[in-house]
Amino acid sequence: MKKRGDHLEIDTQLASLRAAHRALDCRIEQLREDGFLDQVALQRLKRQKLILKDRITQLEHDRLPDIIA
Numbered sequence: 001m002k003k004r005g006d007h008l009e010i011d012t013q014l015a016s017l018r019a020a021h022r023a024l025d026c027r028i029e030q031l032r033e034d035g036f037l038d039q040v041a042l043q044r045l046k047r048q049k050l051i052l053k054d055r056i057t058q059l060e061h062d063r064l065p066d067i068i069a
Contacts, residue, residue, distance in 0.1 A: 010063045017056045024049040 028045050036042065 021052040
């Protein structure tokens with residue numbers, strides 16, 4: 001069983017990861033609008049964003065209680 005403190009810690013991590021994900025999304029969009037042509041750099045940013053999204057999904061899954069049906 002997960003403790004309340006565990007949920008608060010996960011919530012804090014989620015908030016931080018979501019903020020970083022939004023910042024990367026804004027950065028990628030700004031670079032596109034500015035006509036940034038370095039596709040390798042854009043792909044790296046997109047990969048970082050995907051890694052953050054995967055981590056967010058995992059933490060959200062970890063936060064849910066295990067229900068035995």
